[in-house]
Amino acid sequence: MALLSLNNVEVVYDKVFLAIKGVSLAIEEGDMVALLGANGAGKSTTLKTVSGLLVPERGAVTRGEVTFDGQDILSMAAAQRVEKGIVHVLEGRRIFEHLTPDDNLTAAFPLNGSRQKLQALKAQVYDYFPRLYERRRSQSGYLSGGEQQMLAIGRALMTQPRLIMLDEPSLGLAPVLVQEIFEIITRINREERVSVLLVEQNAAAALEAVRHAYLIENGHVVMSGDAETLKQNPDIQEFYLGGHDRVDYHNVKHYRRRKRWLA
Known part of the structure; x- marks a missing residue:
């Protein structure tokens, strides 16, 4: 049985705009999965459907099922x-x-937790992100973009999650930082057996890290498979990985290049 399962889910904003249309996906315990797609494809909406953050944005699930560990969670509040x-x-x-980063970590820790557990979880976060330990007494607003992303992931670990959903962790970061953060995410997944659902426009980085991926376009899942299979797909290479030489199809009369899954 999958840890997380979405079955034919539809989401509407303001009772008018259909944002995702029949999305189905599954994540196994301890798995690492990417959700790929362009801006506006429905990736972030899919994550908010799972975390319960649709309501503040006037969104609602109008069809389908979302289960976590075999339990329907659609009626549950985000907390x-x-x-x-x-x-x-x-x-x-x-x-x-x-x-400070240290206070940020404390703020993410459950109120009913023990001080001993708090310190143990902070030590775990600082082990994964040594730079945060060095900057733990600084004001977080003065951290670099990469350090702030590390802190955001570290705060997530303070809740002892079974599933971490990351929305565009590479956004605005230099390639060397992207590689470092993805390596740490992979290490967390492997060592803590935490499942990861990763939303990324940087398909090349995502497919190097995950084992399985879904491609979403215009609110539909149009392709899924293991990461290696998707990396070899010619349409994924052309439209998302920057592979193959581009042809100026505007100069080719009566020809319109289309993605194979939309044909």
């Missing part, structure tokens, strides 16, 4: 889903900029 083990690292590194 209850966190307690179940689902954590969502939002796009844009939503940290408390006026607090």
Whole structure:
């Protein structure tokens, strides 16, 4: 049985705009999965459907099922889903900029947890992100973009999640930092057996890290498979990996290049 399962899910904003249309996907315990696609494809909406963050944006699931560990979670509030083990690292590194990294980690820890557990989890985060330990007394707003992303992931670990959902963790970061962060995410997945659902426009980096991927376009899942298979797909290479020589099809009369899955 999959840890997380979406079955034919549809989401509508403001009772008018259909954002995702019949999305189905599954993530096994301890797996690492990417959700690829262009801006506006429905990737972030899919994550918010799982984490329960649709309501503040006037969105609603109008069809389908979302189960976590075999339990329907659509009726649960976002806080209850966190307690179940689902954590969502939002796009844009939503940290408390006026607090130190150490205080940010404390703020993410459950109120009913013990001080001993708090210190143990902080030590774990600093082990994964040594740079955060060096900057733990600085104001978080003055951290670099990469350090803020590390802090956002570290705060997620303070909830002891079973599933981490990451929305565009590479956004605005230099390639060397992207590689470092993806290596740490992979290490967390391997060592902690935390499942990872990764939303990325940087398909090349994502497919190097994950084992399975889904491609979403215009609210539909149009392709899925193991990462190696998708990397070899000519349409994925051309439209998402920058492979193959481009042809100026505007100069070819009566020809319109289309993605094979849209034909």
